[in-house]
Amino acid sequence: MGSGKVTTGSELQDFQGKHVTVAGLGVSGVPAAKVLHARGALVTVVNDGDDARAREQAAQLEALGITVRLGDGATLPEGTELIVTAPGWKPDKPLFLAARAAGVPVWGDVELAWRLRGPDAAPWLAVTGTNGKTTTVQMLASILKAAGLRTAAVGNIGVSLLDAVLGEERYDVLAVELSSYQLHWAPSLRAHSAAVLNLAPDHLDWHGSMEAYAADKGRVYEGNKVACVYNAADKRTEDLVREADVEEGCRAVGFTLGTPGPSQLGVVDGILVDRAFVANRQKNAQELAEVSDVNPPAPHNVANALAAAALARAFGVPARAVRDGLRAFRPDAHRIAHVADIDGVAYVDDSKATNTHAAEASLASYESIVWIAGGLAKGATFDELVAKSAKRLRGAVLIGADRELIRDALARHAPEVPVVDLDRTDTGAMFQAVTEARRLAVAGDTVLLAPACASMDMFTNYNQRGDAFAAAVRELRA
Template sequence: MSALEHLGRHDSWEAVRAVVVGVGVSGFAAADNLLHVGAHVRVLAESATPAQLEQAHLLEVLGADVRIGPGATSADALPDDVQLVVTSPGVPPTAPLLAAAYARGLPVWGEVELAWRLRDPEHPGTWLCVTGTNGKTTTVQMLAAILAAAGVSHVTCGNVGLPIVEAVMDPTPYDVYAVELSSFQLHYTHTMAAGAAAVLNVAEDHLDWYTGPHGMADYAADKGRIYERVSTACIYNVADPVTEQLVRDADVEEGARAIGFTLGTPGVGMVGLVEDVLADRAFIEDRASTAAELCTIADLASPAPHYVANALAAAALARSYGVPAAAVRDGLSAFRPDGHRIAEVALVDGVRYVDDSKATNPHAARSSLQAYDPVVWVAGGLAKGAGFDDLVTAVRDRLRGVVLLGRDRGVIADALARHAPDVRVIEVDDGDTSVMDRVVGAAADLAQPGDTVLLAPGCASMDMFANYGARGDAFAESVHRLRDR
């Protein structure tokens, strides 16, 4: 067994020679804290932004050997004396340097794994962890709002908020770490043992990263790693059998319970809906015959089904920690989602315009579309290898029309032609005038009073916009110009 297995926060890492791959948020945090505990650190990256170059210089001042440029992460760049590789989450295991590390039998960690090993043994706190194809950030933020309402010392971290290694190394420890984890982060996590964990859903995504013959199965398996060694509750989506199977497959601590969340009436050991009430039949003594009211749908910022499902998952995580029902109600009623998540932009000529630019894959777009009827759907961008046949089949009866933009709009157009041939489709090409102005204008032509024009692209944004936020902003600005003309 490697000596690394026994090293923790208060041990000396002076004998450890580590390579950190990447200088983004995660890579910088990993390198910074490895230096803090005394390790010899080399940072390797193919490129860096100006802001990342400034951070790289800081790491050099602290003692790191930083090498940035083409070829810096080639297989030959792996030092002979390295004992540990800590990689940024976006780097796939097939990358040459990581493949070389695996071939040598070296441990390859992510920043989350490093954070778990650097917890304060006297005040480790409880990790309440969330993953899923969609809804992770909103659910973690809902959980944080509930914990705040309950007066629990907490921090949001991982894929949202602070890098988790920075959170655990804070001199003032937290009672709860509300942790958002991507499949990429989980892939490189090996010993984490959450108090409770939730997989919200598993749908086709990131197949440009999971490129092997069993890409979807590998993606789901990485999501399922969040359940390993859980001590209190594994929370799954009753409507998504994959998430329940991941619980069944996990090796958990004795006494850990499987807790379902559902938009239907909850059975024993579940949280769900009783008419318009979010109800708990999992974390009460008399759950066989009664339920505890957590809040009502009217208390939430949106009645959209996927938003309610996220609230139920957040409530289950909080209840697993012992948060009272009143704090669940207070936290959820006070919470407002970040921008570009089912955000109403304006009402123009009786048509509602909604920005859900954060719906960056087909599963998210489907969840959003199912909250509106009839709807003019605005979609397109970078599909990342995903298909749209199941989505179109599920929502075709509520589509008034579709407006498509972006590089992979043809993938969606083909699915519509196969499964919704009677739905009118307008494709908007790039041009000199504002693409989004023409998209919104086309959607307005298709819409009738009482309809919703919904930006739920089902695709990433980077073919035309800096990020999903910039895409949503462009949509909102175009809607406002339409309203004001």
């Protein structure tokens, strides 16, 4: 890790009279436009869409005196001195190419929130990674609360960062989830400590390459003060730490599902232990919690708990608060959620496993599985996932638009596994999928919905997909 002068961007907080273009309406754009307008900026909002929802949002902003251009997100408004963009807008959009040519900086909502912090602002403990971000941030917030700290889970989850930074409630520390999109547009963010949980190919259509995706994830380490937390089982995360420019004295802290070395957190005989934030870490270790305190105690979730514990310990949280916070944590729906047991078979909803990396972690949590998978592949390939998971599969039931990609991978790497290929993409297909899975399963098996794909070919989102699975299981049990 390098070290150098850390800039805060505080010199750019005065927006009075500045011509600011906000790119995109929606969850981040509307609040950003209002905040900038309230601080005296001359705000123009541009938006690609011109539907009823956009027109409704535009009317609200225009009533405040904010200019809105619908159906024209490509043209750089004359006189623009700064763009604040919704995180999902791709860097190669014509608006940003024009901005680059004109020397106009581009920020995301995270960058805006960072620069609007007050002088006594709460430090940020930041989490990113391909999978596990939300769970880890929620675990971290639970641990911080158990230590008596005023905190909130914010960022790409829960409370918006602008609300957290500008609201009346005062926080001691914030647990911040950050996506690769948000980090791309947050050049001056400097966290107290940060973690990259894992790296696997995702959103490559947005970033352009795996290297660019990893580089944006690695931005979370820039300027860290106390700890850069990495996954000892994922060398790419450690490489990002080595490349980061951090404050003097900031440490690299690993987490592992095995026995931890010095400056790591890990697991010994069913106990989560800390050999990073203890005196004489060459010889000493601090017990933090039991694996059974993690809900659910699947391997990848234990890894999430270790990452959360590392960030909390970096902030000075005592060991007891780690245990109490993990015990109090309750995961969101559709994340390895046990739905029911029928005839000795467990039915588990992990609809949130929308990519191969998440599905691999989910499949590794059970010994004998009837796997329900499929949906929109988003350019993914499935050979590695199937090859790693083949020995655990009792059978597979495939649904969705791109199911043939998984079917072909199963044929190559698990030809002995029986496969039911449902040629349906209607929402009612889920009940048939669960019925077929029940037929394949025997007592002791787990019927696991871990689609490894996005849901939008059949459902509104992964929540609706998980709800359909749970409803089908309940109907079977009736």
